[in-house]
Structures are given as structure tokens and as C-alpha cells.
Amino acid sequence: MSSAKPQILIIEPFYGGSHKQLIDALVECLNLTDYELFSLPANKWHWRARTSALCVSQLIPTDHNYKVLFTSSVLCLAELIGVRPDLVTCRKIVYFHENQLVYPVREVKKRDCQYGLNEILSCLAADIVLFNSNFNRTSFLDNVQPFLNIQPDFKLKHIREKIENKCEVLYFPIKFHAFPNRRRVLDVEVDEDVKLEEDCLHLIWPHRWEHDKNPSLLVAVLLELNKRQVNFKVTICGERFQEVPQAFEEIQEKLGTKLINYGYLSREKYIKTLLTGDIVISTASHEFYGVSMLEATYCGCYPIAPNKLVYPEIYPKVNLYNTPNSLIKILYNWCCHPGPFRRHRDNFFESFTFDKYSSKQLVPRYLDKMGIKI
Numbered sequence: 001m002s003s004a005k006p007q008i009l010i011i012e013p014f015y016g017g018s019h020k021q022l023i024d025a026l027v028e029c030l031n032l033t034d035y036e037l038f039s040l041p042a043n044k045w046h047w048r049a050r051t052s053a054l055c056v057s058q059l060i061p062t063d064h065n066y067k068v069l070f071t072s073s074v075l076c077l078a079e080l081i082g083v084r085p086d087l088v089t090c091r092k093i094v095y096f097h098e099n100q101l102v103y104p105v106r107e108v109k110k111r112d113c114q115y116g117l118n119e120i121l122s123c124l125a126a127d128i129v130l131f132n133s134n135f136n137r138t139s140f141l142d143n144v145q146p147f148l149n150i151q152p153d154f155k156l157k158h159i160r161e162k163i164e165n166k167c168e169v170l171y172f173p174i175k176f177h178a179f180p181n182r183r184r185v186l187d188v189e190v191d192e193d194v195k196l197e198e199d200c201l202h203l204i205w206p207h208r209w210e211h212d213k214n215p216s217l218l219v220a221v222l223l224e225l226n227k228r229q230v231n232f233k234v235t236i237c238g239e240r241f242q243e244v245p246q247a248f249e250e251i252q253e254k255l256g257t258k259l260i261n262y263g264y265l266s267r268e269k270y271i272k273t274l275l276t277g278d279i280v281i282s283t284a285s286h287e288f289y290g291v292s293m294l295e296a297t298y299c300g301c302y303p304i305a306p307n308k309l310v311y312p313e314i315y316p317k318v319n320l321y322n323t324p325n326s327l328i329k330i331l332y333n334w335c336c337h338p339g340p341f342r343r344h345r346d347n348f349f350e351s352f353t354f355d356k357y358s359s360k361q362l363v364p365r366y367l368d369k370m371g372i373k374i
Contacts, residue, residue: 005065008035008370009090013052013074016042017239018097018172018291025173025359026070026366034372045074049115053079066090068370072097078121093369094126096136097172098288101143103212116147123163128369132172135310136288141167170366172289173359176298179271201278201335202233202260206270206296209240209248212286216247217324221283224328226255230335235261235273238292274299278341279334282306283327290314294357302345304330314357319348 008030012023019042027035038056040048053076069090071077081088100115119140123129131137144160203222207213222234234255236248240263252259261273274280280296282305289310297303304327305311307320321327334341355361367373 011071015039076118078125173362206292214283217283277301
């Protein structure tokens with residue numbers, strides 16, 4: 001039995017959702033003796049961002065042989081290195097699922113600048129900074145100086161230049177191989193409540209129930225389609241929290257039988273539902289990658305997303321809308337003409353490729369950053 005100590009230290013202060021998916025995808029390709037993982041539950045995000053460095057500093061052993069430290073940007077790496085200087089010699093890699101410099105807040109005056117400052121400090125302390133999209137990288141770097149300029153009495157300079165050369169883009173690795181590889185439901189057993197008639201399109205909105213995913217726009221669009229007596233069915237799923245968005249209040253009563261799924265779905269039912277979907281919709285005002293959109297697209301849903309954020313980087317222009325009215329127009333036309341829509345969707349899948357977002361292609365590149373060849 002080997003007594004060698006792990007050389008890879010993995011820290012995830014918010015071990016849930018896409019953060020957990022990334023870590024799990026990486027460690028699946030490592031030996032148990034290669035790494036140690038220290039994580040905190042995926043709740044109370046604001047406290048994780050504030051205190052996780054102090055928390056994990058007390059968990060990580062002082063007697064170690066770590067060569068690589070991999071963490072997400074939720075952790076303030078500079079704080080951790082400050083209280084655990086024994087980790088400073090590691091190759092320090094920080095992964096950005098999102099960035100706080102452009103996170104939308106309801107009131108700018110109430111923005112807590114500490115979160116963005118932590119991310120800037122982490123970049124300065126890191127050796128390699130990875131972003132999950134070009135949009136994420138660009139929006140972060142372009143806003144470093146404007147963000148620091150918020151400070152009223154002391155101007156910090158040349159911070160972007162110190163960070164930029166460390167920054168790379170490495171797409172989030174999605175385990176497409178864990179999904180059925182057929183776009184339409186042929187031999188996959190599905191629940192009776194999601195079996196739809198051929199002349200009725202199934203719309204899916206699979207996002208977190210938070211204001212940055214703009215549920216109010218979704219509701220406005222669906223109610224307008226309903227008002228026009230369009231034939232459609234809709235699933236509103238995704239992770240939900242204690243407070244239901246105000247926009248979703250009474251949506252069940254207003255849409256009636258057209259709303260066939262409402263609320264979080266188990267993984268099994270989520271996949272079955274995606275396989276019966278026709279269109280997956282994003283109404284986001286804040287999106288750096290969009291895992292759920294790509295998952296639904298892989299399962300055969302035609303993506304429709306805003307012509308901004310990360311989406312122009314991933315989807316063709318024809319899949320993007322500019323205004324709420326244009327979204328309504330697109331959905332109205334497709335719902336009224338399901339036959340032509342399905343032919344159009346087939347053409348989309350003829351040319352769209354998933355390879356560059358696949359874990360099979362991407363995980364080896366992550367491990368290469370850690371100095372591991374597979």
C-alpha cells in the first residue's frame with residue numbers, strides 16, 4: 001500500500017450545481033491517491049464567498065505534498081495563501097464559472113464590492129486563471145478597472161495588465177455521454193403527462209428560479225402566446241429556492257393545462273422531459289455559459305436565447321432574439337407551424353456540433369493544466 005501523499009489539492013466552497021459537476025468530472029479521471037478534495041455545502045453563497053478561505057484553511061493538513069491547487073473563484077485565494085503560506089509554492093489554478101464584476105444587482109448603490117474585490121485578489125494570487133467562456137473572460141477583464149474606480153479616494157492602476165496574461169478560456173465540460181443520444185423519444189419510456197401531440201410544441205425553461213434568469217420575461221411571453229390562443233405546452237423547471245419569483249405567482253392558474261411541469265424535476269424525469277421537448281428558451285439577463293441550455297439542446301430541443309451574454313459565442317445568429325417582441329414572434333410562428341419548425345430543427349442539428357463542450361474532449365485539457373497526462 002502506497003504511503004505517497006496526494007499532490008493535487010482541490011477546493012470547492014460551493015459544492016453543488018455546475019460547481020459540483022465540474023469537480024466530479026475531473027476526479028473521475030484521477031486516482032484516489034492523486035488528490036484531496038475539501039468542499040463546503042452549496043448554500044449561503046454570500047457566506048461561502050466571505051469565509052471559505054478561513055474555513056478550509058483549518059481543514060487542509062499542514063503536513064502535505066501538494067504541487068497543484070485547483071479551486072473556483074468563490075474562494076478568495078489571496079486570503080487562503082495569506083493564512084496558509086505553506087501553499088504558496090503550489091501551481092494555483094482558479095476557475096471562474098461566473099464573475100461578480102458584471103453580476104446584475106437590483107440597486108447599484110447596494111452592490112457589495114467585496115465579492116468582486118475577492119475575485120481580483122484571487123487572480124493576482126493565482127498562476128493560471130480559467131474562464132468557462134470568452135464572454136466571461138472578456139467581461140471580467142474589461143471591468144477590472146471600472147470596478148476598482150468605484151473607490152472614491154484612491155485610484156489603483158495596472159491591475160488588469162497583471163492579470164490578463166494568466167487568463168485562458170476552457171469551456172465547462174458537459175457529460176453528454178450520460179444523456180440518451182437520441183433526439184426524439186423513440187425507445188425511451190416517458191411519463192404520460194409529457195407525451196405530446198405532433199401539432200403541439202413543447203417549450204422548456206430549465207433555469208434557476210432567480211432574478212438574473214429573468215422569469216418575468218418568460219411569464220410575459222407565455223401569457224402573450226396564451227392570449228393569442230397559440231397551441232403549446234410548457235415545462236418550467238430548474239433549481240428553485242425558498243422564495244418563488246413574484247412573476248411565477250398564479251402562473252399555474254393562468255396557463256392551466258398548458259403548464260405540464262412546474263418545479264424542480266428529478267434527474268431521471270428531467271432527462272425524459274428534455275427528450276420530449278421541442279424548444280428550450282433562455283430569457284437570462286446574466287449568463288456566462290448555460291449548461292442547462294446545452295444539455296437540452298443535446299437532447300433535441302431547439303435553442304432560442306438572447307442575442308447577448310455568452311449565447312452568440314455558442315449558437316448561430318438565427319437562434320438568437322434581440323427584444324421580447326422578437327422572442328414572442330419567433331415562438332408564435334413556430335408554434336403555429338410545427339411541421340416546418342421540425343424540419344428547421346433537423347437542419348440545425350445537421351450543422352451544430354457538441355464536441356467542443358464535451359467532457360471527453362475537455363477533461364484531458366483540465367488535467368493537462370494540473371500537469372497530469374491521461
